[in-house]
Every structure is written in structure tokens, then in C-alpha cells.
Amino acid sequence: MRTFVAACVLVLLVCLGIPNLHARGGIPERPEKLSFPPLQWEPPNGADYRVQLKAGPVAFVVPDRELPLAQITIYIRAGDFVEPEGKEGLADLTG
Numbered sequence: 001m002r003t004f005v006a007a008c009v010l011v012l013l014v015c016l017g018i019p020n021l022h023a024r025g026g027i028p029e030r031p032e033k034l035s036f037p038p039l040q041w042e043p044p045n046g047a048d049y050r051v052q053l054k055a056g057p058v059a060f061v062v063p064d065r066e067l068p069l070a071q072i073t074i075y076i077r078a079g080d081f082v083e084p085e086g087k088e089g090l091a092d093l094t095g
Helices: 002-024 090-094
Strands: 050-052 058-060
Touching: none
Parallel strands: none
Antiparallel strands: 050 058
């Protein structure tokens, strides 16, 4: 019962507070009146993250310390377009 009352009070406060945002200039009346600061973003230099592995492939190692996770994405230059003549289906077999 307490959670129901708390939820009702919260909904009431939110409903009463939304019209006041318009009056204070927090939310424009129309979407066309929204304004945003200019986006300032510089793409990183790929050469800073490029690592040539001993076996020959190139790896891009980018640290991201936001979460303690490791993500590995591998792109391989392979497929039907690199199959030699007379060995059609080799890419399907090795895939």
C-alpha cells in the first residue's frame, strides 16, 4: 500500500511540474524552437592505434576504461572474391 501511495504522489508531482517547465523556459513549445550547442568532435588518428602483429595482420588497439570489459572484433579480408580459379567454394569451406 505504501508503494502505491508513493507512486501516486510521484505521478502527481511530475504532472504538476511539467507545465511549470514551459513557463520557466526549460522546454520550448515547439520542436523547431529547440537549440543545441555546436557539436565539436575530432575523429581520432588511426595511426596512433595501429599495431602490426608478428604474423602479419594489422590490429587497432583502443583502450576504453569506462567498464572493466574486453571486446574483440576481427575483420578478415576473405570471401568469394579472393578464391583462386578452379577452387570455387573454398571460402565457404573455410568459413
